Amino acid sequence: MRPLRFAHISDTHLVCAGSSEWMFQVQREVRDPRRNLERCLEQVAQWQPDVVLLTGDLVHEGQAEDYAALRQLLDRALPGVPLACALGNHDRRGPFRQGFLGQAPEEGPYLAWQPVDGLGILSLDTPYLHGIQGSLPPDQLDFMEQALQTPMPRGHIVLMHHPLVAQWPWAQLETPARWKDILARSSVKGVFAGHLHSSFFALVDGVPYVNAGSLAFGIDYDADSSIYTDQNTYGLGSLGPDGALGLSPVILEPARKILKRVRKSGQS
16 A cells, blocks of 8 residues: 555635735735645645645635635646545635535534545534634534544544644643543544644644644744744645655745734634
8 A cells, every 4th residue: 555645735715705904915915825825736736645635714704706716726736636624713614515515505514524545534623613712512523433433444634723732732722531532542643733824743642733834824923922924834744554644844935024913812
């Protein structure tokens, strides 16, 4: 069994049909996140991934037109490549289902499981009940526990928007008591997240936790503020036949400019 290749893309914040003043500022002062995504996908296509992992804030305003534009960009650059998504606090479930999946615009939580070349990919919906704060309610853990019972040759990975492990403890989602027990009895090879606009990796109880940066704008954090920059990053990786995870963060654009500093919590 050959290694499975993947790209990990998060927080693209695509805006085509909306009217976000903040994203228009990013477009004016830095560059269009759509162009960042196009450049990223050109590089990803050379990697020849078996699947693309998208961990939320796919678009900025949750418009069906934006989701349709995102899907068109992905399908054009990576025809036939499977896409696995988790939704973020900027995403809206009905428009996502309509514009990205071509389904009826239902507003329930987006929970999904899909097999890709022997790997089971599980998507959770951490913003569904508590928006930007995020949560993992019992019904999602029930879904996760049931899905992970399906035997897969390569095991499973879990996608979510809010990270359970982060370089800043105050920024991570509270881990439910059941989480570690479910993982201990599973074949999970990695947990992939976004939200913080900053790349990060940690190994907890033998499980890799991977946080992707953003293709829209980067965020650095200090003791009392969030510092928004023009950095853009994504990730490439592989899962070997032995379950070993190989990861490579990619800096599309390094941080050269501070866009703003926010001294209290707010949406990102």
